[in-house]
Structure formats: C-alpha cells, structure tokens
Amino acid sequence: MEKVDGRVKMDMGMLNRRSVCTLWLLVSILIIGVPGCGLIQRDRTPEEVFSLALSGIAGKETLSFEGEAGLRRENSGLFENQFKFEGKLENHDRLTLQTRLPGEVTAVGTGIHTTAVNNNGQPSGFSASFERKQGQWMALSAQHEPLRGSLSRFNPIAQLEKIDGMHKTIQSEYGSGRRTRTLRIELAPEDAKTWAVTQLNDEMNAIRAEYMHKAATVKGARKEKLEKDLEKVWAQGETTMQQMMEKANVQTVYHLTVDRKSSLPLRLSSESQVSYTDNNRKSNKEALVTDVNFKSYQ
Numbered sequence: 001m002e003k004v005d006g007r008v009k010m011d012m013g014m015l016n017r018r019s020v021c022t023l024w025l026l027v028s029i030l031i032i033g034v035p036g037c038g039l040i041q042r043d044r045t046p047e048e049v050f051s052l053a054l055s056g057i058a059g060k061e062t063l064s065f066e067g068e069a070g071l072r073r074e075n076s077g078l079f080e081n082q083f084k085f086e087g088k089l090e091n092h093d094r095l096t097l098q099t100r101l102p103g104e105v106t107a108v109g110t111g112i113h114t115t116a117v118n119n120n121g122q123p124s125g126f127s128a129s130f131e132r133k134q135g136q137w138m139a140l141s142a143q144h145e146p147l148r149g150s151l152s153r154f155n156p157i158a159q160l161e162k163i164d165g166m167h168k169t170i171q172s173e174y175g176s177g178r179r180t181r182t183l184r185i186e187l188a189p190e191d192a193k194t195w196a197v198t199q200l201n202d203e204m205n206a207i208r209a210e211y212m213h214k215a216a217t218v219k220g221a222r223k224e225k226l227e228k229d230l231e232k233v234w235a236q237g238e239t240t241m242q243q244m245m246e247k248a249n250v251q252t253v254y255h256l257t258v259d260r261k262s263s264l265p266l267r268l269s270s271e272s273q274v275s276y277t278d279n280n281r282k283s284n285k286e287a288l289v290t291d292v293n294f295k296s297y298q
Contacts, residue, residue, distance in 0.1 A: 046170040046183050052263040053256065054160055060264075060297050064088045065156060067292035074285035085154055093132040097151045130155065153199050156268050156292045163254065166191040173255065180266060185254040192252040196274060197245050204241065208234050240279065248276035268292045 044052070057063070066086045070079030084100040128151045129140040137158045152158070167188035176182045187195070208230075215226045250272065257267040273287040 046172050049172075049181055049258055049263070050164075050170055050183055050185070050256065053258045053265045054164055056262065056264045057157060057160065057294075060089070061092050062088070062090055062296070062298040063294060064296040065292050065294045067154065067156070067290060069154060069288065069290040072287045072289060079289070085151075087155065089157065095130045095132075095137070095155060095157065096127060097130070097154060098127040099151065126151065128152075130158075135161070152202065154290065154292075156265075156294070159254075159268065159270070160256075160265070162195065163187070166195070176257075179260055181258050181260055183254075183256045183258065185256060187252045187254075189250060192272070193245070193248065193250040195252070196250045196272060200241060200245070204234075204238060244276045244278060248274055250274050262297075264297055265294050267294065 064087065066084070068082065068084045070082035072079050085097060086100075087095055087097045089095050130137045130152065131140055132138075137152065137155060139152060163185060168191070169186050169188075171184045173182040173184050211230055212227065215223065215230055218226055252270065252272040254268060254270045256265060258264065259266055269289075269291040271287050271289050273285065275283070275285045277283055
C-alpha cells in the first residue's frame with residue numbers, strides 16, 4: 001500500500017511540474033505575442049536606432065526646427081559669436097534657414113543687438129535657402145550673400161545625412177527616458193578633420209565671394225587696387241588656415257535624442273573641438289557647440 005501511495009505522489013509531482021512548464025510556455029507565447037511588450041523583444045542596437053531615425057526624417061515632407069550655436073575657446077565657459085537660428089523644410093527637399101544675431105550689445109535695454117534690428121524694431125538676421133538635389137544640399141542664394149556658406153553647416157538634416165556616411169562609434173546614453181532614447185555619436189578623428197576643413201573652405205569661399213562682389217561696385221582706379229589687396233589677403237588667410245589645420249586635431253561628438261515610438265529625431269546637439277597651433281606657436285583650443293530641437297513633423 002505504501003508503494004502505491006508513493007507512486008501516486010510521484011505521478012502527481014511529475015504532473016505538477018509538467019503543468020508549471022506548460023503554464024510558463026503559455027505565458028511566454030502570450031508575452032511574445034503582445035504588441036509593444038518590451039519584456040521579451042530584443043532592444044534595437046544604437047546603429048539600428050540611428051538608421052531608423054535617419055530613414056524617418058528622410059520620409060517627411062515638412063518639418064521645422066530651432067537651434068542655437070556658439071564658439072567656446074579654451075579655458076573659458078563663455079560663448080562667443082553666439083546666435084540662434086531656425087529652419088523649415090518644405091516639399092521634402094526645400095529648406096530655409098534664418099539666423100537671429102546675438103544680443104551682446106543691447107538696443108535701448110532690450111537685449112537685442114543694435115545691428116540686428118530692422119526698420120520695424122524687430123529682431124533681424126540673415127537667411128538662406130537650400131535645395132536637395134541628388135542627395136546634396138545646394139544653396140539657392142547668390143554666392144555673394146552674407147553667411148551663405150556659414151549657414152549651410154547649421155542644417156541638421158544635412159548633418160545627419162553626412163554622419164551616416166562617416167566612420168563613427170555609436171553608443172546608447174544611460175538615463176534615457178521611457179519615451180526617448182539618446183545616442184552618443186563620435187566621428188572618427190580623420191573624418192571629423194576632413195569635414196571640418198571642407199566646411200572652413202566653403203565658408204572662406206563664401207566670404208571671398210561676398211567681398212569681391214562689394215569690390216566690383218567700386219568705380220575708377222580704386223577698384224583694381226582693392227581687388228588686388230583682397231586677393232592678397234585671401235591668399236594669406238587660406239595659407240594660414242591650411243597650415244594650422246594640417247597638424248590640427250579635431251574631435252566631433254553628437255548627441256541624438258530619438259522618440260522611441262516614432263523613431264523620429266527630437267534633438268541633435270554637437271560639439272566640434274579643434275586643437276591647433278597658431279603662427280606664434282601658441283596652442284589653441286576652440287569648440288563649436290550647437291543644439292537643435294525638431295518639431296512639427298508632417
């Protein structure tokens with residue numbers, strides 16, 4: 001009788017274990033089948049998150065953004081040449097950028113720079129339009145217009161597209177919220193340096209075109225002399241820049257915040273730090289810092 005009871009207990013134990021295993025199997029199937037459940041689903045890699053963010057913004061017809069930028073020099077927490085800017089994308093490939101100049105010198109205590117006030121007393125600045133053609137953003141404004149070359153580097157869509165083709169490391173940042181995910185993107189030093197030199201050349205070419213256009217409006221013998229002087233200054237400036245950048249070190253880091261649900265970029269900030277030695281053999285370090293917030297996706 002005791003043997004029979006032992007067998008019954010053993011059979012019941014095996015049955016209970018099977019029931020538990022079956023229950024866990026059913027629970028696992030239910031969890032996996034529930035849309036959006038994050039207990040079992042594999043979390044996307046940082047590279048996948050970046051790729052989805054780029055694809056998401058590339059598919060939008062319209063969007064807008066606001067940002068600010070400033071230059072910070074070594075051993076100084078203060079920003080120089082700080083300004084705000086905003087942009088709007090329309091018809092998928094048409095972008096307009098507008099700057100607002102800094103308020104270092106105030107106009108009647110308003111905090112607005114005196115040179116940045118139009119006839120109506122409203123904040124003013126510069127604007128430039130760009131169009132994407134065959135994957136490249138081309139400026140639509142005339143070559144001699146102020147800040148045409150400088151504004152191109154503040155196009156966050158173009159920056160994301162450029163980052164995509166560079167060597168880089170992408171890591172997830174700790175502390176991201178439940179609704180967002182933040183990526184840290186560091187460009188390979190050589191790629192960061194090449195990109196920085198390209199941007200500087202574009203800006204110098206734009207400045208040259210602007211001043212040569214002004215010189216062309218001068219009449220008489222002064223015109224030829226002015227053009228020669230400008231060409232001399234330009235050549236010297238270009239040589240100096242090339243010499244400094246040849247041995248410069250560039251470190252560029254981006255932080256991209258992405259909406260977990262839509263995979264669309266919400267914020268893109270960056271710091272591009274350049275360490276170089278000037279003509280006086282003095283070591284210098286400068287950093288261009290930008291911060292952009294995206295909105296109004298359609």
